[in-house]
Amino acid sequence: MRSRWTWKALSAPGVIWLSVFFLVAFYAVIAVAFGNEDTYSAPIPYWNPLDWNVGYMLDVLQDIWNRGQYFTVFVRTFEFVAIALGLSLLIGYPVAYYAARHVHGRWRGLVLLCLILPFWINYLMRMLAWINLLSPDGWATKFLHYTGIDQIFISLGLLANEGGWLDGQPVTVILALVYGYVPFLILPLYASLDRIDQRQIEAARDLGAGPFSAFRRVTLPLSMPGILAGCVLIALPMFGDYYTPDLVSASPKTNIIGNQIDQLTRQGSEKVTGAALTLVLSAAMLVLMIYYLRTTRSAGQEAAEA
Amino acid sequence: MSDHELRGDELRGEVKIEELTKAFGEVVAVDGIDLHMPPGEFFTMLGPSGCGKTTTLRMIAGFERPTSGRILLDGVDVAHVPPHKRNVNTVFQSYALFPHLDVAGNVAFGLKYRRLSKDESKTRVADALELVQLGGFARRKPGQLSGGQQQRVALARALVLTPRVLLLDEPLGALDARLRKGLQVELKTLQAELGITFVFVTHDQEEALTMSDRVAVMNGGRVEQAGSPREVYEEPSTEFVADFLGVSNLLSGTAATDGNGNCALKVGERTFRAMQGAVSTRGEAKAMIRPERIVVEQHDTPGDNRLPGLVERAVFLGNSFELHVRVVGGDVLKAFMPNDGTAMPAAEGAAVTLHLPAEALRVLAPSPAPSEHAPEQTAEPVVSSD
Amino acid sequence: MRAWLRNPWGQPRALVVVTGGYILWSLVPVVIAIMFAFNAGRSRTTWQGFSFRWFTGPVGVFHDPALQGALKHTLFLAVICVAVATPLGVTLALGLQRWRGHGAGTVNTVMLLPLVTPEIVMGVALLLLFLKVFPGLGLGTVPQAIGQVTFTLSYVVVIVRGRLVSIGREYEEAAADLGAPPHDQILRVVLPLLAPAIIASAAVVFALSIDDFVVTQYLAGGASTTTVSMLLYATARGAPTPALNAIATVALVITLATLSLAFFVYKRFAGGGDAAVAAAMEI
Numbered sequence: 001m002r003s004r005w006t007w008k009a010l011s012a013p014g015v016i017w018l019s020v021f022f023l024v025a026f027y028a029v030i031a032v033a034f035g036n037e038d039t040y041s042a043p044i045p046y047w048n049p050l051d052w053n054v055g056y057m058l059d060v061l062q063d064i065w066n067r068g069q070y071f072t073v074f075v076r077t078f079e080f081v082a083i084a085l086g087l088s089l090l091i092g093y094p095v096a097y098y099a100a101r102h103v104h105g106r107w108r109g110l111v112l113l114c115l116i117l118p119f120w121i122n123y124l125m126r127m128l129a130w131i132n133l134l135s136p137d138g139w140a141t142k143f144l145h146y147t148g149i150d151q152i153f154i155s156l157g158l159l160a161n162e163g164g165w166l167d168g169q170p171v172t173v174i175l176a177l178v179y180g181y182v183p184f185l186i187l188p189l190y191a192s193l194d195r196i197d198q199r200q201i202e203a204a205r206d207l208g209a210g211p212f213s214a215f216r217r218v219t220l221p222l223s224m225p226g227i228l229a230g231c232v233l234i235a236l237p238m239f240g241d242y243y244t245p246d247l248v249s250a251s252p253k254t255n256i257i258g259n260q261i262d263q264l265t266r267q268g269s270e271k272v273t274g275a276a277l278t279l280v281l282s283a284a285m286l287v288l289m290i291y292y293l294r295t296t297r298s299a300g301q302e303a304a305e306a
Numbered sequence: 307m308s309d310h311e312l313r314g315d316e317l318r319g320e321v322k323i324e325e326l327t328k329a330f331g332e333v334v335a336v337d338g339i340d341l342h343m344p345p346g347e348f349f350t351m352l353g354p355s356g357c358g359k360t361t362t363l364r365m366i367a368g369f370e371r372p373t374s375g376r377i378l379l380d381g382v383d384v385a386h387v388p389p390h391k392r393n394v395n396t397v398f399q400s401y402a403l404f405p406h407l408d409v410a411g412n413v414a415f416g417l418k419y420r421r422l423s424k425d426e427s428k429t430r431v432a433d434a435l436e437l438v439q440l441g442g443f444a445r446r447k448p449g450q451l452s453g454g455q456q457q458r459v460a461l462a463r464a465l466v467l468t469p470r471v472l473l474l475d476e477p478l479g480a481l482d483a484r485l486r487k488g489l490q491v492e493l494k495t496l497q498a499e500l501g502i503t504f505v506f507v508t509h510d511q512e513e514a515l516t517m518s519d520r521v522a523v524m525n526g527g528r529v530e531q532a533g534s535p536r537e538v539y540e541e542p543s544t545e546f547v548a549d550f551l552g553v554s555n556l557l558s559g560t561a562a563t564d565g566n567g568n569c570a571l572k573v574g575e576r577t578f579r580a581m582q583g584a585v586s587t588r589g590e591a592k593a594m595i596r597p598e599r600i601v602v603e604q605h606d607t608p609g610d611n612r613l614p615g616l617v618e619r620a621v622f623l624g625n626s627f628e629l630h631v632r633v634v635g636g637d638v639l640k641a642f643m644p645n646d647g648t649a650m651p652a653a654e655g656a657a658v659t660l661h662l663p664a665e666a667l668r669v670l671a672p673s674p675a676p677s678e679h680a681p682e683q684t685a686e687p688v689v690s691s692d
Numbered sequence: 693m694r695a696w697l698r699n700p701w702g703q704p705r706a707l708v709v710v711t712g713g714y715i716l717w718s719l720v721p722v723v724i725a726i727m728f729a730f731n732a733g734r735s736r737t738t739w740q741g742f743s744f745r746w747f748t749g750p751v752g753v754f755h756d757p758a759l760q761g762a763l764k765h766t767l768f769l770a771v772i773c774v775a776v777a778t779p780l781g782v783t784l785a786l787g788l789q790r791w792r793g794h795g796a797g798t799v800n801t802v803m804l805l806p807l808v809t810p811e812i813v814m815g816v817a818l819l820l821l822f823l824k825v826f827p828g829l830g831l832g833t834v835p836q837a838i839g840q841v842t843f844t845l846s847y848v849v850v851i852v853r854g855r856l857v858s859i860g861r862e863y864e865e866a867a868a869d870l871g872a873p874p875h876d877q878i879l880r881v882v883l884p885l886l887a888p889a890i891i892a893s894a895a896v897v898f899a900l901s902i903d904d905f906v907v908t909q910y911l912a913g914g915a916s917t918t919t920v921s922m923l924l925y926a927t928a929r930g931a932p933t934p935a936l937n938a939i940a941t942v943a944l945v946i947t948l949a950t951l952s953l954a955f956f957v958y959k960r961f962a963g964g965g966d967a968a969v970a971a972a973m974e975i
Contacts, residue, residue: 007786007790007791011783011788011791012787013779013783013784014780014781014783014784015802017780017842017845018806022814022817025817026813028817028820029820032820032824043820094710094711098704099711102704102707111711111715114715120899120951121722122902122921122947124924124940125725125940125944126721128940132728132737132937133724135736138737139737140721179718182718236810237811242812243906243925247928258812278813278816281812282813293808369868389869396865398862402866404866404885406885416870418871419871463870
């Protein structure tokens with residue numbers, strides 16, 4: 001209230017922590033990306049912007065411009081994420097809709113629990129589950145073969161060999177991404193749909209709109225902010241994902257940008273290029289991040305003022 | 307007052323507010339007001355929501371910093387002293403009892419800063435609870451108490467610190483009517499016993515009139531009038547005060563003197579003699595009369611200060627009737643008549659004559675007159691009369 | 693059939709099917725994985741009978757040194773992360789909530805950034821930070837802990853701030869009115885009232901830490917700093933035994949137990965089930 005410095009002092013530890021281990025860390029990426037390598041291929045960061053060496057960054061950008069390897073990877077990443085996003089919406093929206101608008105009483109708690117549970121199960125464990133199921137002798141492989149579904153995939157060119165689900169198949173990676181991230185889409189959708197006032201829909205029905213029409217003209221538009229927010233919320237981690245392809249595919253054919261960065265930076269010794277690529281990825285993500293921050297901040301402020 | 311002297315206390319609990327202003331950005335919530343609360347007085351700030359009374363109270367407590375002006379507590383300007391260093395305590399509208407402490411814990415909260423021994427502390431807490439008649443409640447949690455009980459705990463928590471001034475922010479607002487009446491009496495008694503200065507904020511004029519030694523009627527950040535309950539009720543100086551404190555039947559007309567020191571108000575064809583208020587006003591003026599002072603008479607009763615009319619509505623209020631009479635000229639005046647057991651004194655549609663006794667008719671000055679009770683709705687700050 | 697589908701008062705059948713199907717698709721694979729942790733044989737794909745060997749046997753979670761080590765290290769990191777992130781987050785939340793003036797907006801944004809930054813970006817950034825700015829620390833437990841704290845901090849702030857907003861300023865004012873200086877206002881009034889949110893955020897940090905992968909892997913410094921997540925990643929595609937399923941199950945049980953505990957604590961003290969669910973949804 002009165003002593004303003006108390007509150008600032010209280011924030012200080014957290015602010016200092018974030019400054020050092022987040023802001024400075026990010027600057028380290030910039031300094032390395034615009035830095036150099038020594039004879040042992042270890043990165044030398046150039047902290048002073050005046051010293052920056054744009055060589056490595058230019059190489060990366062040129063590669064992208066000339067449709068080289070990184071360009072291919074970026075395009076593949078966008079494709080995978082876009083398809084995964086679409087499928088996630090296709091699956092997630094009806095589920096969120098049902099949970100928000102048609103489940104009442106005791107059931108609601110149970111359904112919500114089922115929807116929240118995947119959050120707290122280790123992502124890698126969930127992938128492990130599918131690795132087991134999709135192995136050549138796994139239950140899912142057998143089931144898909146037994147029902148002939150795998151033949152459909154093969155004929156569509158989506159599966160190379162019978163039982164080879166885990167052998168560098170893009171379709172497996174995309175479906176794994178969907179499996180992994182759709183729970184993170186459903187909850188924001190649920191929250192957004194839950195907030196829609198039932199009376200507005202009733203009014204539309206009262207004015208003569210059939211159920212589909214009411215949905216299309218009232219519910220869908222009103223839930224659009226939630227859809228956008230949810231999509232951004234899962235697109236961001238998807239773009240940075242590398243472990244999902246590593247786990248369900250392990251082939252360079254399905255490398256997305258996360259894999260590329262990981263291979264350069266952690267697995268390999270091209271940290272400068274890796275840092276440069278990280279910066280390019282961050283720049284691409286910036287728009288999404290700002291959008292999400294803007295919308296959640298204003299929502300938070302509204303809640304605070306309420 | 308003797309209580310204070312007995313306690314050997316030189317500090318008496320006198321509050322003086324000088325040109326106090328509070329602006330929130332563009333909005334001026336309190337506009338340069340002056341108020342004086344002598345020690346031991348039950349002082350009420352009364353007004354509609356948004357009039358600045360709560361903001362003023364919060365500034366006295368220390369929760370808001372004034373934009374300008376002084377707040378003198380026994381002569382010391384405390385306007386910039388943080389709230390935990392002022393010897394005033396507050397009873398909040400929502401009581402603000404700490405949910406994680408029991409009643410005794412709540413009451414003892416402030417004692418921690420007085421460096422008392424554990425036993426002394428315990429005794430004082432017990433005494434405070436006795437004072438508000440919650441003797442056996444020490445171990446209860448706030449969530450287990452009724453509204454009225456929480457109210458008392460809040461009171462005890464403040465009083466146990468023997469403040470010189472107690473601030474009460476609409477403390478009875480959340481209680482039902484009967485409980486409220488009971489607590490009003492209790493609060494008044496308590497205040498008289500303890501001799502502490504009470505600064506009370508409310509929007510309920512009945513409450514203000516019942517409990518206060520003096521009332522300050524506020525509107526739009528200004529003090530319209532400050533005086534005893536009887537003064538503000540019987541002798542309102544502005545239309546707003548007249549209206550806020552009760553029903554005020556208003557007559558508009560042209561004023562002139564009548565040679566006897568009274569006012570002759572020409573309303574349409576008739577002339578009324580008014581003996582109260584700004585009687586030396588000339589020109590356009592308004593006069594008001596309280597409904598209980600109007601005498602309802604038989605139709606066509608002759609005499610001065612009379613007005614014929616038709617009873618439009620007769621409302622049965624239990625202990626009285628409220629007659630809405632449409633008089634010549636088109637206005638509707640309200641008159642009270644006690645319910646003395648006779649059947650409806652005047653039926654709806656009946657023709658009656660309203661007698662407005664001159665001694666009850668009060669002229670409201672349209673512009674500031676150089677008198678003691680002189681506030682005007684749009685005028686400069688008021689210095690209340692001592 | 694049409695009538696059954698079109699019944700305006702009944703549940704829309706298609707949605708029920710989709711939702712039910714989704715829940716099954718979402719949870720059954722994990723249930724199966726857990727089931728195989730109790731497989732009597734070495735296969736993770738063929739059921740060979742029920743057994744506890746992958747938990748209590750000589751190569752089970754509770755005896756195999758590599759698995760033990762990973763589990764211990766995971767829990768160790770989680771405890772440290774909670775111990776550091778919770779106070780840091782609570783103080784930051786308190787400070788931010790009451791901060792008037794310049795800088796508050798910026799700090800707020802910086803605080804929210806980790807929540808929307810892809811983990812690989814954070815992993816690379818922290819790796820480079822520890823290689824180039826703090827080389828003395830090397831890579832390993834301390835950097836892993838620091839990295840985890842950095843991204844879980846924001847969760848604490850968000851949860852605690854939510855509760856602060858609903859508490860409001862009244863109790864602080866009452867405390868001040870009664871003579872409490874600002875630090876006492878916090879210690880004696882605000883913190884006790886925040887307790888449920890603090891517990892909830894501690895549980896969330898615990899769960900996030902146990903499940904964390906990218907940052908933990910990037911800052912790892914050798915076999916002794918392996919966590920359960922890292923183990924899963926490293927061996928999932930190899931030819932491991934159901935011991936992998938077992939260790940994942942153990943980690944899961946610990947996580948869910950902690951969260952359930954926190955849920956009930958929050959429910960008891962704060963606002964009932966709805967408040968707890970709302971808090972869960974904040975994330």
